[in-house]
Structures are given as structure tokens and as C-alpha cells.
Amino acid sequence: MKECTTKRTTVELVLTGLVLLSVVRQFFLGSYHNMFLGILTLILFMAPQFIEKTVGVTIPTGLKTVILIFIFSAEILGEINAFYIKIPLWDTMLHTTNGFLMAAIGFALIDLFNRSERFSVKMSPYFVAFVAFCFSMTVGVVWEFFEFTMDWFFYTDMQKDWILPTISSVKLDPAGGNHPIKVAVESVVINGEEWNLGGYLDIGIVDTMKDLMVNFLGAVVFSVIGIVYLKQRGKGRLASSLIPQVNEKWEKGEKNHE
Structure with missing residues (x-):
């Protein structure tokens, strides 16, 4: 466990350092928009810790690392360094990862209630995975609504032609x-x-459908991992490193107010 913590800390430090260097560089280049994106990235890096404290789950090292790399790849590499343009499959890769991550968050939310002693109804692993899948697809659709809105009113071309x-x-x-x-x-x-x-x-139709399809793929992959995890809870290194764990106090029906 100690080894995993060291790796997690190393990833966080390296990515945070790279983001800070990017922010400073954009400042001297006079690109204040990109500098803001860098600051936003640093704020998003705190999302896993925020989720752990407010939702009552512990995000394992593997999933947390994926989240941080995803944020860095989307904002610093994708937006500031134009990887979306330079690498044709960059957007597809990130939308697939997004489907995976949103399914993980949806899975953690429903599993939190499923394991709490305050709720008498217990859901099957298949239903929990299905809800996680639906949550991921809903987030994916809402994001496409956002892209369309930005393109329609602000001519941003987030839905690439x-x-x-x-x-x-x-x-x-x-x-x-x-x-x-x-x-x-x-x-x-x-x-x-x-x-x-x-x-x-x-104008955007193919990009939107492609994004939803790969989001679907990422959600399905995680849902399958989630089913295996629930059927054999506590077994398997891959699932344990990617599945958010419910906080013990939530399992007992007591919300942590620390």
C-alpha cells in the first residue's frame, strides 16, 4: 500500500509541476486565456479529494491517477497545446475515458446507498452497473448540449467539423x-x-455521434468491471484499483461530518 501511495503522490506532484510551468509560460506569452485554463486545471486536480470528503467514498490510487491524467490531457495538452488538432484521435480517446470515469462516479454513488444500513432495498450488481452506465451516458449527453450551446452562441467550434x-x-x-x-x-x-x-x-453532427459512441464504449467497459467487482467484492487487483470504495461510516449509516 505504501508503494501505491508513493506512486500516486509522484504523479500528482509531476502533473501539478507541469501545470504550474504552463501557467507561468502562458503569462509571459501574454496568453491569459490559456493561463486561466491552467489555473482551472489546478482547481480540477482537487476534484478527487473533494469527492472523497463530500460523497463519502475513497477513490483508489488507480482511478485517481486516471482522473488526474485525464484532466491534464484535456486542458493542458488538448486545449493549450492543441493536441485536439495535432492528434486526430485525441478527442476520441478522451471521450472514451470520460465515459469510463463518469460510470465510475455513478457506480460509487449508487453503491454508496446500496451498502448503507439506512436503506432496506438492496440492488443487484447488474442494476447497479446499469445505473452507472445510464449516469455516464447522461453526463455525456449533457456535455454535448454544452458543446452545441457554446458553438451556437459563441462560435467556439467545440463540436469539431x-x-x-x-x-x-x-x-x-x-x-x-x-x-x-x-x-x-x-x-x-x-x-x-x-x-x-x-x-x-x-458541422458537428459526426463529432457528436462519435463522442457519444465512444462514451458508450467507456461506460460499458466500466460497467462490466463493476459487475465483476460486486460479485467478487474485495477480489481482483484491477477492479479494486478502479472502483471507488464506500467509506466505512457511510456503510454504517453515519455521515462523516469531519
């Missing part, structure tokens, strides 16, 4: 029927100017 070489639409049916016609698109005309994009510009 895709270039699609073909379209299929019943609107192109020369007979006016309900038969979709497939058409290859090589260029588009925007405000009278032709752009040779190799396809048409999809």
Missing part, C-alpha cells in the same frame, strides 16, 4: 420520392468562393 466525401439524401431524388441518392462531393461553395475540401463540411 468533419470533411465527408459523400452525401446520401432523399432530397436529391429526381422523382421526388423517398429513395436516397448517393452523391460524391469534391468541393463546396461558401459565399460564392469554391473550396476544394475533398468533401462537404459537416
Whole structure:
């Protein structure tokens, strides 16, 4: 256990140090927006500790490390260093991880009540995992709502555009029927100017659906791990390192007011 604590502390110190260096660098570059993102990252780094104190769970080292790396990858690497643009699969990887993490949080919340002596109803491992899955997907959908809102009102392009070489639409049916016609698109005309994009510009739809699909995948993976964990509670290093543990005082029906 001591070895795991050392690793956890090392990861936190290294990532925090990198974020501080990024904040200082952005300050001297005059990029105050990115400097704010760095400060926000430091605040988000405190989220695991906040959850442990307010929800009544203990986040294991493995999951806490994933959370910190996820935050660092999304804000410092993704936003400030433009990894979302430089690495095509960066956004997909993070949305998959997000689905995994949100399922973990949902799992911890429902398992907290499931194990408390104050509640007489006990749920099966499959139902707990299903609720965790639904929680993850709900968070994923709400996030896509947020991205759409930011793009619609502030033109941020959080829902990244895709270039699609073909379209299929019943609107192109020369007979006016309900038969979709497939058409290859090589260029588009925007405000009278032709752009040779190799396809048409999809405004966010593909990105949104892709994000929800990989969120689904991450949620399913964690839900399966959660089922195994509940059926064999306390066994298996992988599950134990990723499943939030319910605080003993919550298990006895006593909320910790420290």
C-alpha cells in the first residue's frame, strides 16, 4: 500500500509541476486565456479529494491517477497545446475515458446507498452497473448540449467539423420520392468562393455521434468491471484499483461530518 501511495503522490506532484510551468509560460506569452485554463486545471486536480470528503467514498490510487491524467490531457495538452488538432484521435480517446470515469462516479454513488444500513432495498450488481452506465451516458449527453450551446452562441467550434466525401439524401431524388441518392462531393461553395475540401463540411453532427459512441464504449467497459467487482467484492487487483470504495461510516449509516 505504501508503494501505491508513493506512486500516486509522484504523479500528482509531476502533473501539478507541469501545470504550474504552463501557467507561468502562458503569462509571459501574454496568453491569459490559456493561463486561466491552467489555473482551472489546478482547481480540477482537487476534484478527487473533494469527492472523497463530500460523497463519502475513497477513490483508489488507480482511478485517481486516471482522473488526474485525464484532466491534464484535456486542458493542458488538448486545449493549450492543441493536441485536439495535432492528434486526430485525441478527442476520441478522451471521450472514451470520460465515459469510463463518469460510470465510475455513478457506480460509487449508487453503491454508496446500496451498502448503507439506512436503506432496506438492496440492488443487484447488474442494476447497479446499469445505473452507472445510464449516469455516464447522461453526463455525456449533457456535455454535448454544452458543446452545441457554446458553438451556437459563441462560435467556439467545440463540436469539431468533419470533411465527408459523400452525401446520401432523399432530397436529391429526381422523382421526388423517398429513395436516397448517393452523391460524391469534391468541393463546396461558401459565399460564392469554391473550396476544394475533398468533401462537404459537416458541422458537428459526426463529432457528436462519435463522442457519444465512444462514451458508450467507456461506460460499458466500466460497467462490466463493476459487475465483476460486486460479485467478487474485495477480489481482483484491477477492479479494486478502479472502483471507488464506500467509506466505512457511510456503510454504517453515519455521515462523516469531519
